[in-house]
Amino acid sequence: MFHTILSQLVGTAIALFARVVTAVRGVWQGVEPVPRQRVYFANHTSNGDFVLIWTVLPPALRARTRPVAAADYWLTGKLKTFIGREVFNSVLIDRNPQTRREDPIVQMVTALDDGASLILFPEGTRNMTDQTLLPFKPGLYHLAQKRPDVEIVPTWIDNLTSVMPKGKIIPVPLLCSVTFGAPLEVIEGEDKAKFLARAEAALAALAQEVAR
Amino acid sequence: MTAPAEFTTLIGGVFAILVVATVIGQVLKSRMGPDNEVVENLVARINAWWGMVVLLALAMLGGQAGVVILFALLSFAGLREFLTLTAKRRADHWALAVSFFIILPVQYALIWADWYGMFSVFIPVYAFLLLPIVVAVQGDTDGYLTRVAETQWGLMICVFAASHVPALLSLNIPGYEGKNVLLVAFLVVVVQLSDVLQYVWGKMIGRHKIAPRLSPSKTWEGFVGGIASASAVGAGLWWMTPFSPLEAAGLALVITLMGFFGGLVMSAIKRDKGVKDWGHLIAGHGGFIDRLDSVVFSAPIFFHLVRYFWSVA
Incomplete structure (x- = not known):
């Protein structure tokens, strides 16, 4: 009980801080902020990325939306573990295939089957280059399939x-903004490379529109 | 909570105008239908005005503390919008952080302390020289002058110039003790009313565009009508100032003209940077700079005129 209240308070404080610093605005360009089950896939440049998405989601959607995050980052230290687990209710995955005991895809599908929406960064790591996006990891494809x-x-x-x-x-x-584009169309039997290229292109096109 | 009696009269008048504006907005909405974009924007603007007037009135009731804190927050919001659009690279991170977290609070602390000799040179001299040093030692020279100069512009407009509104409280005018908050009210009401009246005149009889490339909505009719009628209102507000009616009219003319050109200058920057509004936080108006550009440009001039001709050390 106390824990739940504390994690809600911390969550509200983090969202408030994000608003003070960035005045972040959600632009619902291709979808409406309605309680549909979704995977929001986004560009990744900062540890604050999912905080911004989380902040612009209406509270009802926020409660049912879980970021997919790296266990090797979020499970180091008590505070980070509390924030990652309790406040954001993250789906924590192990990025290293050698050491991991759970399949990340299974973890994410389980979360979807529990009714949650997901926030996913398909680049897999923060993009420090000058390119718009890094090549996508295949997880998004498997979820869509x-x-x-x-x-x-x-x-x-x-x-x-x-x-x-x-x-x-x-x-x-x-000032920052978070723009939600139109959902990807489902094409049956599409192979992995084609799907990922399409997803990348959709996100890059959205980036271009925002820049204009 | 010791506002001069004139303040109550003024606020009563402003609320009366807002009530009339709200009624007109609703009548237009029911006549033109809910889909008319101009009317929709007008109603959004009027609603935002209610919020802004209440906020400003509360700040003024809070005396010096209220006005200084309000304008420090407005400077923060304005600088956040301005520096979003300026040229910057990773090497500017410290300069930007220093601008927000040291220069801005120090400027308002100096205003708070009534330290005229320092608050009038802190940004134009000290911050001006410090900032390029902080950037230079990072060693990244790509677009160096542009990056430094645009950051300095942000500080001059959004912090230095804006801080001259609360600085009015530090003036010492014989026979006007304890009433300085009315100078803030005079400046803000006249300049903002001028913006509103330019808009109203422009919408009603505006034909000839004054600067189509900078600001397509500004017309000669709006300019002349707005400036003249706002100056007349300024003259009519002489009873709350240390000025005679004629002096009040002259000062109102100066600040409304500065306000008009301030709007023009800030529009030029927006066009240069390819945006329509500075931000999105004030519904119907855009960003904080969109609403405050005129006040920011007129405040330092108003401050110095009043200080030179009316104030004693």
């Missing part, structure tokens, strides 16, 4: 790199 009823929504997070460039600790207050 296994649960074709779930909407796959491209989600572009704009400007968070300037707020907190790599290696900096103090965030600089600048």
Whole structure:
């Protein structure tokens, strides 16, 4: 009980902090903020990425949306574990195939079957290059194959790199936005490479629109 | 909570105007239908005005603390919008952090302390020289001058110029003790009313565009009508100022003109950067800078005119 209240308070405080620093605005361009089951797949440049998505989701959706995050990052230290597990209710996956005991795809599908929506960063790691996106990992494809009823929504997070460039600790207050594009169409029997290329292209196109 | 009696009269008047505006907005909405974009924007603007007027009135009731804190927050919101659009690279991170977390609070602390000799040079001299040093030692020279200069512009407009509104409270005018908050009210009401009246005149009889490339909605009719009528209202508000009616009219003319050109300058920057509004936080108006550009440009001039001609050390 106390734990639940505390984690809700911390969650509200984090969202408030995100708003003070970035005045983040959700732009529902291709989908409406309705309680449909979705995988929001987004670009990844900062540890604050999923906080921004989480902040712009209406509270009812927020409670049912779980970020997919790296266990090797979030399970180091008590505070991080509390925030990762209790506040954001993350699906924590082990990125290293050698050491992992659970299949990340199974973990994510289980979360979907429990009724949750997911926030996924298919680049797999933070993008520190000048390219728009890094090549996507195949997880998104497997989710789309296994649960074709779930909407796959491209989600572009704009400007968070300037707020907190790599290696900096103090965030600089600048305006950010999160734009939700139209869900990917389901094409039956599409192979992995084609699907991933299509997903990447959809997100890159969204980035271009936001920049204009 | 010791506002001068004139303040109550003024706020009563402003609320009366807002009530009339709200009624007009609703009548237009029911006549033109809910789908008319101009009317929809008008209603959104009027609603936002209610919020802004209440916030400003509360700040003024809070005296110096209220006004200083309000404008420090407005500077923060404005600088956040401005620096979102300026040129920057990773090497600017420290300069940006220093701008937000040191320069801005120090400027308002100096205003709070009534330290005229320091708050009037802190940003134009000290921050001006410090900032390029902080950036230079990072060693990244790509677009160096542009990056530094645009950051300095943000500080000058959003922090230095804006801080001259609460600075009015530090003036010492014989026979006007304890009433300085009315100078803030005079400045803000006249300049904002001028913006509103330019919009109203422009929408009603505006034909000839004044600067189509900068700001397609500004017309000569709106400009002349707005400036003239706002200056007349400014003259009519002489009873709450240390000025005679004629002096009040002259000062109102100066600040409404500065306000108009401030809007033009900030529009030029928006066009340069390819955006329509500075932000999105004030429904119907855009960002904080969209609403405050005129006040920011007129405040330092108003401050110095009043200080030179009316105030004693």
